[in-house]
Amino acid sequence: MSSTASKKIFSLLFSSQLSNSIRLMSGFSGHKLVYSEFGEPIKVIHKEECITEAPKNNDVVVKMIAAPINPADINTIQGKYPVKPKFPAVAGNEGVGEIVSIGPNVTELKVGDRVIPLQSGLGTWRTHMSLSKEDVLKIPKELGIIEAATLTVNPCTAYRMLKDFESLKPGDTIIQNGANSACGQNVIQICRAWGVRTVNIVRNRQNLTELSDYLKNLGATHVLTEEELRTTSIFKKSGDLSKPKLALNCVGGQNALEMLRHLDNNGSMVTYGGMSREPVIIPTSALIFKNLKIKGFWMTRWSKDNASSIDRFEMFEELISMMTNNELRGPSHKMVDFDNFKEAIMNTMTVKGMIGKKYILSFSN
Ligand SMILES: NC(=O)c1ccc[n+]([C@@H]2O[C@H](COP(=O)([O-])OP(=O)(O)OC[C@H]3O[C@@H](n4cnc5c(N)ncnc54)[C@H](OP(=O)(O)O)[C@@H]3O)[C@@H](O)[C@H]2O)c1
Known part of the structure; x- marks a missing residue:
């Protein structure tokens, strides 16, 4: 083989688009965070090299x-x-990635599409995932990375509890x-987008003032400490604030x-953590008395x-639209390089x- 031909093959195999991974003929080489027993995450989680096979049939490979x-x-x-995973297990339940390869039967998705996994427990703390096309949701490129990476857990939980x-x-x-x-x-x-007022404990x-200002900037109506909640009269002042119909705990x-104690008669308290x-x-x-x-x-x-319910996809649509309109932004966060996963877990x-x-x-x- 001439040196030009071998250089061409080399550049095809080692595509520059794949940055921290190497595309092999048979798949993608990368890393994953695995554990083989339950225990303190810092002790049981370790980083392992892995190969993600080229996608078959209805599968896609997501970087x-x-x-x-x-x-x-x-x-x-x-x-x-x-949820008790089978060992060895890859940690992580949500995230965002980009399709780098599609199986022969996939027509609805293409290389370069940005997607999020639709199921939990698939193990997102890894450089590459092989997923069925049914298990990914294509999202618009203009959706921020933080918003996309954290979409399926907290925004959806908040949305459902409020609905x-x-x-x-x-x-x-x-x-x-x-x-x-x-x-x-x-x-x-x-709540701000829907015109609902929030009392936030x-x-x-x-740095309470800083935190309180941050939450008010997001749209919080009132921010109280646990101690202030005990003595507050905000619900008693006439015309100020109606008693809450819903408490999220x-x-x-x-x-x-x-x-x-502050919940209105016939109201609901939803415990989620x-x-x-x-x-x-x-x-x-x-x-008995407050029902x-x-x-x-x-x-x-x-x-x-509700895996394929209309409610689920309407929820995604509404949340994504709120995010792309800057009505809903991702949480206060710190991005940590995959190599420094121990620092992120410890913190x-x-x-x-x-x-x-x-x-x-x-x-x-
Ligand atoms: N049921 C569901 O489907 C579902 C879905 C999503 C989340 N969750 C649950 O919701 C909770 C929040 O999740 P997240 O991802 O939003 O968490 P997060 O961003 O990590 O925030 C953790 C929250 O917990 C508070 N906290 C921590 N230790 C506490 C303690 N000892 N006493 C009182 N507050 C404490 C923190 O307040 P400080 O700043 O004061 O520490 C902070 O507000 C978790 O329990 C999570 O498992 C449940």
Whole structure:
């Protein structure tokens, strides 16, 4: 073979578009974050080289761009989440990537399309994923990387909790704790877009004014600390604020109990997380005299039950439209290079919390 011919083949095989990966004849070489037992993520997760085979039939190969680290990812690796993967497992439940190869039967998608995985538990903390065309959603290129990478968990959870439990109208009020969480930030922004007022509970901290200003800038009507919630009179002042119809709880314990006290008769409290690890206690009077509805919500179950429902795709459409119109932006975050995954995991897991940002793995180098 002449040296020009061999150079041509070399450049075809090692396409410059594939930056940190090498395209082989039979697939794509890259890396993944795997674990083979439950335990402390920093100890059980390790980076492994891998080959993602060229796609067959209805499959596509997606080169990942970014994937967040969510509390549920940590709990899954610890073995404390109801989803128990088969070992060895690749961590990560959501993210965004670009199609780099399509199977022979794929006509609806093309190389270069930006997509997000539609199922959880597929293992997004890796450079390449082989997915069925049914398991990806094509998204517009103008959608921001952060918004796309974090779309399927928190914005969808916020959206469903605001839609499915109470019929909210402009001018209504909701109350939520963990208001500075990624999910809470979505709740605030969706409510602003829908004209719903939000009372947002956060833990006291040194930079409270900065946090409060950040949330108000997103559209928060009121931001209160847990302590202020106990004594607040915002719902008593006539004409100021109607009592909340809906309370969203991702903390539990005393904090959830305080929110219940302010909930309007016949209202709902939806529990979707338990960050304080304390149980939710419901006073008897809340059930008898206030007729409150006490519910739980799990996005994973909803998505499974509604995999191809119209509601699901309308939700994606509405959220993406809000994001591209700058009505809904991604959470406060820090991008961390894939190689520094340990730093990202450790920072996500600090015992005292108050991290202030979502850590997002970046696969772009
Ligand atoms: N059920 C579902 O389908 C579903 C879907 C999405 C999320 N979630 C849950 O929602 C919660 C938030 O998720 P995320 O991704 O939005 O999280 P995130 O951005 O990492 O935020 C974590 C939130 O938890 C608060 N927090 C941490 N430790 C706490 C403690 N000991 N007491 C009180 N608050 C504490 C943090 O407040 P500080 O700043 O004060 O630390 C922050 O507001 C998690 O529990 C997650 O599992 C559930």
